[in-house]
Amino acid sequence: MRKIFLLVLLISFFKGLSQNRPLLYNVDDLPQALLQNPGARIDFTRHIGVPFFSQIHLFAGSSGVTAYDVFADNDGDVNDRVRNIMRDITSGDFFSVNEQLEVLSLGWKMSDRLYFSTGIYQELDIFAYFPKDPAVLAFEGNASYIGQDFRFSDVNFAGEVLTVYHAGLNYKVDNQLTVGGRFKLYSGIFNAESTSNEGVFRTVETPGGPNFYRHEVSGLNVRVNTSGYASLKEEEGMTVDKAVAELLSRSFFGQNVGLGVDLGFNYRVTEQFSVNAAIQDLGLMFHQKDVENYNYFGSFQTDGLEPLFPELDENEATIPYWDVFEEKLDQNLQDETTNNTYTTWRPLKFNASFQFGTGKSILPCDYLISKKPRFMNLFGMIFSGVNRPKGPTYGVTAYYDRKVTDNFRFRVAYGADEYTLTKFGLMMSTRLKNFNFYLAANDIIGYTNLAKANTASLQLGLQFIFKDL
Amino acid sequence: MPQTGSIIKFFLVAVFSLLMSSCFKDVDFGQAQEISLEPDLQVDLLYFQLDETDFLDSESSQYTPIIRDTVRLEFLDDDYIQDGLMYAALRFRHENRFPYDINSRIRFLGENGGRQFQVNYLIPQGSSAASSVIDTTRILEGNEINKLRRSIKMVVELEVVDGAGDLQGELDFQSKGLFKFEF
Numbered sequence: 183m184r185k186i187f188l189l190v191l192l193i194s195f196f197k198g199l200s201q202n203r204p205l206l207y208n209v210d211d212l213p214q215a216l217l218q219n220p221g222a223r224i225d226f227t228r229h230i231g232v233p234f235f236s237q238i239h240l241f242a243g244s245s246g247v248t249a250y251d252v253f254a255d256n257d258g259d260v261n262d263r264v265r266n267i268m269r270d271i272t273s274g275d276f277f278s279v280n281e282q283l284e285v286l287s288l289g290w291k292m293s294d295r296l297y298f299s300t301g302i303y304q305e306l307d308i309f310a311y312f313p314k315d316p317a318v319l320a321f322e323g324n325a326s327y328i329g330q331d332f333r334f335s336d337v338n339f340a341g342e343v344l345t346v347y348h349a350g351l352n353y354k355v356d357n358q359l360t361v362g363g364r365f366k367l368y369s370g371i372f373n374a375e376s377t378s379n380e381g382v383f384r385t386v387e388t389p390g391g392p393n394f395y396r397h398e399v400s401g402l403n404v405r406v407n408t409s410g411y412a413s414l415k416e417e418e419g420m421t422v423d424k425a426v427a428e429l430l431s432r433s434f435f436g437q438n439v440g441l442g443v444d445l446g447f448n449y450r451v452t453e454q455f456s457v458n459a460a461i462q463d464l465g466l467m468f469h470q471k472d473v474e475n476y477n478y479f480g481s482f483q484t485d486g487l488e489p490l491f492p493e494l495d496e497n498e499a500t501i502p503y504w505d506v507f508e509e510k511l512d513q514n515l516q517d518e519t520t521n522n523t524y525t526t527w528r529p530l531k532f533n534a535s536f537q538f539g540t541g542k543s544i545l546p547c548d549y550l551i552s553k554k555p556r557f558m559n560l561f562g563m564i565f566s567g568v569n570r571p572k573g574p575t576y577g578v579t580a581y582y583d584r585k586v587t588d589n590f591r592f593r594v595a596y597g598a599d600e601y602t603l604t605k606f607g608l609m610m611s612t613r614l615k616n617f618n619f620y621l622a623a624n625d626i627i628g629y630t631n632l633a634k635a636n637t638a639s640l641q642l643g644l645q646f647i648f649k650d651l
Numbered sequence: 652m653p654q655t656g657s658i659i660k661f662f663l664v665a666v667f668s669l670l671m672s673s674c675f676k677d678v679d680f681g682q683a684q685e686i687s688l689e690p691d692l693q694v695d696l697l698y699f700q701l702d703e704t705d706f707l708d709s710e711s712s713q714y715t716p717i718i719r720d721t722v723r724l725e726f727l728d729d730d731y732i733q734d735g736l737m738y739a740a741l742r743f744r745h746e747n748r749f750p751y752d753i754n755s756r757i758r759f760l761g762e763n764g765g766r767q768f769q770v771n772y773l774i775p776q777g778s779s780a781a782s783s784v785i786d787t788t789r790i791l792e793g794n795e796i797n798k799l800r801r802s803i804k805m806v807v808e809l810e811v812v813d814g815a816g817d818l819q820g821e822l823d824f825q826s827k828g829l830f831k832f833e834f
Contacts, residue, residue, distance in 0.1 A: 249680075250677060253683070254679075260682040260685050319690070320688055320690060322689070323690030323691040323693075324692055325692060385693060393826070394693075394826075395694075485695055486695030486697055486698050488697070489721075491699070491705055491718045491719070491720045500721045503723065508725075631676040633675040634676075
């Protein structure tokens with residue numbers, strides 16, 4: 183149990199924002215903007231990423247606890263701190279880890295109005311709510327919680343590793359409206375989820391009853407679905423290293439597939455003011471191969487064991503009360519492993535923003551150039567969210583985006599979300615000839631001491647971006 | 652392009668600074684070794700409700716002043732008891748409505764029948780109008796906890812003092828344990 187707790191803590195200390203990347207949203211000279219909004223306005227004519235390096239995205243966050251909260255180097259007792267955290271944190275708090283690695287990325291302008299982009303990326307996404315009631319039961323026991331329910335619904339998590347093949351079109355309808363869509367084929371490598379659990383465990387006092395208490399498990403219905411796990415488990419001599427190698431070998435063609443789309447638009451209300459919105463990963467994963475479901479269900483209650491004082495000879499064995507008890511327990515609280523296919527929604531992401539530009543750029547005086555000048559200073563605000571098992575998580579980010587030159591721009595941002603209310607971010611993108619390097623880090627203050635940060639996220643990438651005039 | 656060069660230098664310095672400045676401060680992860688689970692569990696043990704028929708032979712109806720039964724408590728052999736149990740408070744409660752005193756002997760035995768510890772007391776006589784209640788708690792901690800760790804059977808024995816075949820009444824028994832663990 184301690185190992186499980188430490189694992190949960192470890193996950194929570196890889197800090198970050200969420201799957202949404204507000205620092206790259208609306209950055210019109212980065213192809214990654216198209217991954218967030220396929221209808222974004224863009225300012226390039228071709229791009230090709232350095233394989234495996236065009237986007238490395240890392241994020242982890244914890245809404246309820248930081249490393250400092252537990253491991254503060256002061257005179258306090260670590261177990262007291264853990265108990266205080268257990269008291270304060272709720273079953274609505276969560277831990278999240280998200281990683282994306284762009285394997286391949288390329289695109290080109292097909293006509294004056296149409297831009298095609300395609301690529302492959304690998305993604306890991308883990309989202310777990312804090313299992314408060316089971317954790318309290320394990321840490322503190324039932325003695326101080328007589329008459330209270332320990333809810334199995336607090337166990338709620340989802341995790342997946344998959345490869346995404348995608349192709350999208352960005353279409354400039356007119357000078358005001360740009361729309362886009364992206365089709366995605368998901369190749370599932372690994373999935374584990376348990377999101378709709380039910381049932382309670384309680385210990386109640388029974389004055390006038392047969393014993394001091396009655397212990398009850400009522401309406402237990404816990405299900406853990408997995409795909410890509412059974413074959414790892416069943417293989418003899420499987421170690422963590424071997425399991426990782428096996429998962430990597432499935433990277434390009436996993437055993438399960440899914441389909442999804444991204445949709446988005448950008449609308450210039452005036453020359454300076456624009457609004458846009460997008461949804462990502464409106465899609466389903468169909469888990470049909472290498473599937474294993476673990477089911478735990480039933481109801482049971484007991485007041486203890488009741489000796490019947492049978493009339494026995496000295497050589498006769500007594501009644502096996504414990505065996506009878508275990509038999510009843512097994513009959514009423516069952517576990518079953520099945521191989522039923524299941525379907526999961528991909529975590530739907532949504533972004534909406536408005537942006538105001540000032541300071542027009544100056545273009546070379548050449549009648550062959552069809553480009554229109556862009557604004558060098560951009561002020562905007564992004565509303566973003568991710569759909570999760572217990573409902574969406576939200577965030578809002580305000581930013582100032584400055585194009586210093588045609589080859590260098592930066593963005594500073596302030597955001598607030600369910601992890602923290604003080605999230606300062608910085609993005610910088612530079613282009614040397616056609617070679618682009620960008621870096622974005624959110625919750626910069628947190629980087630000075632990750633132990634006290636609830637989140638941090640990092641995106642960086644190397645790619646070739648062409649801006650043919 | 653000197654301006655671009657300066658910008659890139661600034662950019663690289665910023666990246667380097669960001670990566671180098673990101674660290675964990677003011678924390679001691681060595682405390683992870685000190686984290687312990689310390690659950691306190693309230694668990695029912697045995698219970699029974701006896702009347703006069705339990706002291707009579709079912710075939711001959713002959714009065715038997717002493718009755719006993721043995722219950723295996725297999726959970727006492729589990730790892731979490733053997734490794735983590737630090738304290739136990741065993742509570743036994745008798746409610747006597749027989750008009751006779753009753754000797755209660757509760758013994759905890761090891762696998763081979765060796766007695767590890769016992770809790771004996773007299774339950775005063777009661778009546779149907781006014782039951783006599785005895786509530787006893789036996790605490791085991793320190794070295795004594797090993798007696799419970801070595802136990803696997805709980806023997807409950809009752810002896811009616813000066814009783815006769817025409818006895819009438821009831822005897823209720825409730826028991827539970829408060830088990831404190833440290834993992």
